[in-house]
Amino acid sequence: MKTYHAYTKSGAEISYTDKKRWFWLLSSFFPLQALIGIYFHHITDNQLWLLLPFIIIYILAPLIDYILKEDVSNPPDEISLALDADRYYRALTYLAVPIHTLSLLVVAWWIGTQNLDWWAYLGLSIIAGIVSGLGINTGHELGHKRTNLEKNLAKFVLAIPFYGHFTIDHNQGHHRDVATPDDASSSRMGENFYQFLYREIPSAVTRSFQIETQRLSRRNQNFFCLNNQILQSYAISIALQGSIVIIFGLEMLPFLVIHNAFAWFQLSSANYIEHYGLLRLKEKSGHYERCKPHHSWNSNHIFSNLVFFHLQRHSDHHTHPTRRYQSLKHYEDLPSLPNGYLGCYLIAYLPWLWFYIMDKRLLQLNHIKGDLTKINIHPQKKIFLLDKYRHNEYQEAQESC
Amino acid sequence: MLKHQCPECSYIYDAKIGDQFEGYPPGRLFSDLPDDFTCPDCAVRFKIDFIEVSSA
Numbered sequence: 001m002k003t004y005h006a007y008t009k010s011g012a013e014i015s016y017t018d019k020k021r022w023f024w025l026l027s028s029f030f031p032l033q034a035l036i037g038i039y040f041h042h043i044t045d046n047q048l049w050l051l052l053p054f055i056i057i058y059i060l061a062p063l064i065d066y067i068l069k070e071d072v073s074n075p076p077d078e079i080s081l082a083l084d085a086d087r088y089y090r091a092l093t094y095l096a097v098p099i100h101t102l103s104l105l106v107v108a109w110w111i112g113t114q115n116l117d118w119w120a121y122l123g124l125s126i127i128a129g130i131v132s133g134l135g136i137n138t139g140h141e142l143g144h145k146r147t148n149l150e151k152n153l154a155k156f157v158l159a160i161p162f163y164g165h166f167t168i169d170h171n172q173g174h175h176r177d178v179a180t181p182d183d184a185s186s187s188r189m190g191e192n193f194y195q196f197l198y199r200e201i202p203s204a205v206t207r208s209f210q211i212e213t214q215r216l217s218r219r220n221q222n223f224f225c226l227n228n229q230i231l232q233s234y235a236i237s238i239a240l241q242g243s244i245v246i247i248f249g250l251e252m253l254p255f256l257v258i259h260n261a262f263a264w265f266q267l268s269s270a271n272y273i274e275h276y277g278l279l280r281l282k283e284k285s286g287h288y289e290r291c292k293p294h295h296s297w298n299s300n301h302i303f304s305n306l307v308f309f310h311l312q313r314h315s316d317h318h319t320h321p322t323r324r325y326q327s328l329k330h331y332e333d334l335p336s337l338p339n340g341y342l343g344c345y346l347i348a349y350l351p352w353l354w355f356y357i358m359d360k361r362l363l364q365l366n367h368i369k370g371d372l373t374k375i376n377i378h379p380q381k382k383i384f385l386l387d388k389y390r391h392n393e394y395q396e397a398q399e400s401c
Numbered sequence: 402m403l404k405h406q407c408p409e410c411s412y413i414y415d416a417k418i419g420d421q422f423e424g425y426p427p428g429r430l431f432s433d434l435p436d437d438f439t440c441p442d443c444a445v446r447f448k449i450d451f452i453e454v455s456s457a
């Protein structure tokens with residue numbers, strides 16, 4: 001284990017060993033799980049094995065999160081610089097890119113060459129999509145970084161599920177407008193997951209196109225030019241997915257459509273739970289207050305953090321968007337999710353259960369304390385929710401318990 | 402005088418160099434950047450937040 005040394009302001013030497021160092025390999029290799037299913041299908045000739053990743057993702061991972069619980073450890077501030085500079089950590093994000101490419105190609109080869117039953121075809125396509133959704137997470141970590149290598153790797157990995165507009169929409173749209181009614185990637189109290197999906201996915205395209213058009217017009221360039229970062233990524237998508245169709249035939253088209261759709265679905269699942277109902281207040285100047293840690297739902301569940309490059313330490317990510325994953329911190333008194341992301345997705349897919357669990361948590365947050373004016377509310381549900389959670393009633397309930 | 406820094410992510414706008422990628426040519430003064438200028442790296446600090454740094 002590598003030990004980092006630094007000096008505090010008073011001159012005392014401190015040292016730090018990152019216990020999670022080797023465990024971060026999980027984030028790079030977790031995407032290989034579709035290939036494990038394929039391997040067992042190959043040796044047993046039983047197609048049910050192809051569905052193994054569903055069990056890993058939706059049963060095993062939430063269970064491990066439930067058992068291992070939360071990790072609230074932080075690296076000391078003085079160590080952050082050395083930890084950020086350690087190239088091992090970024091190498092893992094680079095490594096995830098060929099792994100994602102390999103996963104897509106092997107799954108495509110298997111679907112294109114095996115005579116699968118319809119349910120196995122469908123299941124494997126959805127699993128490939130979920131795995132490429134993890135690829136969007138890798139693209140997220142890379143796309144926030146300043147270096148050209150990382151920016152280009154982000155374009156490549158986002159091209160796998162045809163989501164090349166993500167970096168621009170996310171960095172310059174979502175981060176700017178997060179936890180306000182202006183942001184289609186921040187879900188509102190009373191808005192169910194499916195309504196959110198329908199609002200977010202088209203908006204990500206239009207907002208990113210607007211932002212990139214503005215940048216290009218400052219350079220006196222047209223939207224359709226080689227410098228367009230979104231089109232660069234789309235071109236890789238066309239080359240990659242086009243090659244799959246050329247090699248394995250037109251019957252790959254349904255696979256690619258399902259794969260892409262479920263990767264986007266996976267990303268929207270994360271976005272739905274990350275800021276549900278949270279609201280930045282407007283200051284006297286008319287601007288929204290800065291994004292603070294309590295404007296994101298955080299999850300310290302150790303296992304899912306280790307497979308998501310720490311994405312779930314979302315409060316710190318939005319407070320310091322360029323901070324590298326290994327250095328993201330936990331803060332006290334944050335809005336906290338009941339499980340890791342994978343478990344929370346399952347809850348989000350059942351709107352009544354999500355509202356039942358999360359509306360209470362939202363109202364009880366220290367900075368909200370039942371005050372609905374401090375919540376980002378779905379306009380169509382506003383009257384219903386105001387009626388249901390009137391301020392006085394909430395306080396009465398608090399006093400009586 | 403010519404350099405301004407983002408207090409969040411340390412991005413530096415140097416008027417001598419401009420920022421070609423973002424479409425600001427060399428020589429474009431910080432004060433001449435658009436009012437809605439947003440930090441190109443972190444996007445959570447704005448023109449008003451940037452701090453002048455000595456060009457040394």
Ligand SMILES: [Zn+2]
Binds near residue numbers: 409410441442445
């Ligand atoms: Zn910045």
